[in-house]
Amino acid sequence: MEVRSLTTFIGAEITAVTFEELRQPEICGPIHETLHQRELIVLRDMAITPEQQIELARMIGRPVPLGGQYQHPRFPEIAVFSNAVRNGKPLGVARVGNFWHQDSSFAKNPAAYSMLHGVDVPHTSGHTLYASACDVYDRLTDDWKARIDGRTALHTYTKRIRITQDHIGLSVAELRARVEAEYPLTEHPLVKRDPFTGRRYVYGAPECLDRVSGFDANDNDAFFRRLNSLLEDREHIYVHRWRPRDLALWKTATTYHASTAVEPGQVRTVHRISIAAPDS
Numbered sequence: 001m002e003v004r005s006l007t008t009f010i011g012a013e014i015t016a017v018t019f020e021e022l023r024q025p026e027i028c029g030p031i032h033e034t035l036h037q038r039e040l041i042v043l044r045d046m047a048i049t050p051e052q053q054i055e056l057a058r059m060i061g062r063p064v065p066l067g068g069q070y071q072h073p074r075f076p077e078i079a080v081f082s083n084a085v086r087n088g089k090p091l092g093v094a095r096v097g098n099f100w101h102q103d104s105s106f107a108k109n110p111a112a113y114s115m116l117h118g119v120d121v122p123h124t125s126g127h128t129l130y131a132s133a134c135d136v137y138d139r140l141t142d143d144w145k146a147r148i149d150g151r152t153a154l155h156t157y158t159k160r161i162r163i164t165q166d167h168i169g170l171s172v173a174e175l176r177a178r179v180e181a182e183y184p185l186t187e188h189p190l191v192k193r194d195p196f197t198g199r200r201y202v203y204g205a206p207e208c209l210d211r212v213s214g215f216d217a218n219d220n221d222a223f224f225r226r227l228n229s230l231l232e233d234r235e236h237i238y239v240h241r242w243r244p245r246d247l248a249l250w251k252t253a254t255t256y257h258a259s260t261a262v263e264p265g266q267v268r269t270v271h272r273i274s275i276a277a278p279d280s
């Protein structure tokens, strides 16, 4: 097995390891530790079946089915994200996460880890961008750190309110109330501490936050702009260009990520498992 850092701020690539070897605690243990230290790991060339992916997820914790219509037909633990169409029907969820987010931050208890297997992936588009929430915190000025210290923030399922026929004729306030009732806001501390590294990190991305508690509209706006500029800094983004059979595994809280568009004509299918920490 070989391990190398993908960047200075996030990620480790693991090569020359097989599924059979991963079953051995003396191999799996150090990989687990690398995940906790580096926030994201990418195992290359993992030619695994859906059953084997679930088995790997169980070594980390407890798979949590996402449910919904794009659940894998035979394995509820797996969600299929795909732009492929088979027999006139979409194979999976076509377009997700094309903005910076921490998985399921709108939930009260988001699963601790996300695992994606590149089943059928192009290398030239449909990348996943990763940034470390610890690194984002470290780059805030002391003034900003003091201003957000001890605050909470309200997370929202989506800021991009989807207008449906139901909503026509409602005022903006009514529309907002309706959406908030359908997707209640969830409060989380804005700054958290990673239990494995002890590092502080920002929990919340502008696209997933309604507001910071106690901030007025100007403070809020200034903070979101600051956060966006830190997230958009190319020097602090790892661009994962997928290769077939890549297995990416990350800590959902400390890892921001975003997907990029898939070129027209390219097919992209990945299998995702959300994994709760074993003790939760």
Ligand SMILES: [Fe+2]
Pocket (backbone or CB within 6 Å): 097, 101, 102, 103, 257
């Ligand atoms: Fe995601």
